[in-house]
Amino acid sequence: MSEVQTLINEVSQKVQALETAQALYSRQLSPDFNTFDYINTDELGLSRILAALLDPKGSHAQQETFLRLFIEHCLPDMYKAPEWQVFLDSIDKTKVFIEQVTSRNNSLRRMDIYLQCQVGDESYGVCIENKPYAADQFEQLKDYAEELEKRHPKAWHLAYLNESVNGPSEYSIKADDLKALTDKKRFTHLRFSELLGWLKACQVECQNHSVCEFLAQLIKFIQKQFMGIEDMNEDNAVLDIIQKNAATIDASIRVSNTVDRMKKALIAKLKIDLLAKYKKTDYELDFTYLGEGKRYEQIRFIIPGCDTGYICFEFQGASFDRPCLGIAFISAEAARACPYEEKMRTVLNEVLTDKKILSSSSWPAYYYFYPQDWKGSSEAWVMINEDTMADKILVEVNRVFNALKASNCLIKY
Numbered sequence: 001m002s003e004v005q006t007l008i009n010e011v012s013q014k015v016q017a018l019e020t021a022q023a024l025y026s027r028q029l030s031p032d033f034n035t036f037d038y039i040n041t042d043e044l045g046l047s048r049i050l051a052a053l054l055d056p057k058g059s060h061a062q063q064e065t066f067l068r069l070f071i072e073h074c075l076p077d078m079y080k081a082p083e084w085q086v087f088l089d090s091i092d093k094t095k096v097f098i099e100q101v102t103s104r105n106n107s108l109r110r111m112d113i114y115l116q117c118q119v120g121d122e123s124y125g126v127c128i129e130n131k132p133y134a135a136d137q138f139e140q141l142k143d144y145a146e147e148l149e150k151r152h153p154k155a156w157h158l159a160y161l162n163e164s165v166n167g168p169s170e171y172s173i174k175a176d177d178l179k180a181l182t183d184k185k186r187f188t189h190l191r192f193s194e195l196l197g198w199l200k201a202c203q204v205e206c207q208n209h210s211v212c213e214f215l216a217q218l219i220k221f222i223q224k225q226f227m228g229i230e231d232m233n234e235d236n237a238v239l240d241i242i243q244k245n246a247a248t249i250d251a252s253i254r255v256s257n258t259v260d261r262m263k264k265a266l267i268a269k270l271k272i273d274l275l276a277k278y279k280k281t282d283y284e285l286d287f288t289y290l291g292e293g294k295r296y297e298q299i300r301f302i303i304p305g306c307d308t309g310y311i312c313f314e315f316q317g318a319s320f321d322r323p324c325l326g327i328a329f330i331s332a333e334a335a336r337a338c339p340y341e342e343k344m345r346t347v348l349n350e351v352l353t354d355k356k357i358l359s360s361s362s363w364p365a366y367y368y369f370y371p372q373d374w375k376g377s378s379e380a381w382v383m384i385n386e387d388t389m390a391d392k393i394l395v396e397v398n399r400v401f402n403a404l405k406a407s408n409c410l411i412k413y
Helices: 002-024 043-054 065-074 076-080 082-089 140-151 175-183 192-205 209-227 232-242 246-277 332-337 341-351 379-385 389-406
Strands: 095-101 110-119 122-130 155-162 187-191 284-286 297-302 309-317 321-329 365-368
Touching: 043 065, 043 095, 043 110, 043 122, 065 076, 065 192, 076 082, 082 110, 082 122, 082 155, 110 140, 122 140, 140 155, 140 175, 175 187, 187 192, 192 209, 246 379, 246 389, 297 389, 309 389, 321 332, 321 341, 321 389, 341 365, 341 389, 379 389
Parallel strands: 122 155, 155 187
Antiparallel strands: 095 110, 110 122, 284 297, 297 309, 309 321, 321 365
């Protein structure tokens, strides 16, 4: 145990030294400042940012460099395919649109990011479906594929961008149809974390300091928002320590092996705290779907009279990470059957003005619960250990519950 204790002490001292340095030099370093804290980063906002970078005529003034690097790093099937070589030779002619309406197949959907290039008689098209937060819509990708086929029969590509290891659901496109597109190299599942290689390559090629700094801020935003990485300087400092020699590597592995057990023990404590503190007259607690640390595990707050809906605290990431809180239903069909589905989001938007209310197919209204990073930060786990996390969860659950109840969204129908 001496090697483990030595490792923990050394890491702790290093982190404290970094925090001290950041405090002393915060005016020069501004470690917590990020441009993206002041930019709209909802789905449409992120689409605007990515589209602006991809546009050869964009204000970044780097011409087609960023678009070419995007295809090379993120859409390699296109980059290598013979049918795309004419397009790549004329890539500077590409036009970039956001919210482009699918008019050819009459579905009247909006493609988040649409790239179109005309070279002589040949037409080329790429659709990027941006899914940072929302769930799939019914037959959405199926309709996009049909639209692209009608517009660009020779060469088109459909990209699906999210951070999940899973691609689009069968609700959006059937598995057989998706496999057929993949086999034809007309579909790519792309994760936000996979954009980092492209953005870093753009930094290397970029000849403007302001644009380089914007790219750096975007990288930092993606690392924090989608990967749970708060401070790479701290991560690198800790990595240097644990890789120092055989003893520190061995000790770090032993520490790592106990972290999962520690988290499960603290989750068990959170259950006990919640049971001890909640008022049994308003709702009943259900821990059936919580305990192993798998994605989408939940704490359900069962509301009397609501057979299919419930207040839900859900971890969207594995290992109890990225929690959200809101009103959920057992299925998308159950949510659509509720006559108060749209009203629920309106009510929470009006009452919870300090929250960014989102929605998906089975969640009429929800928001990201803070602390959001339960993977790379100790804040949430310390709160559980110090008996304050249960109070925070219950306060926020009660805000959601009381707002919906006062607006008659929870009455039986």
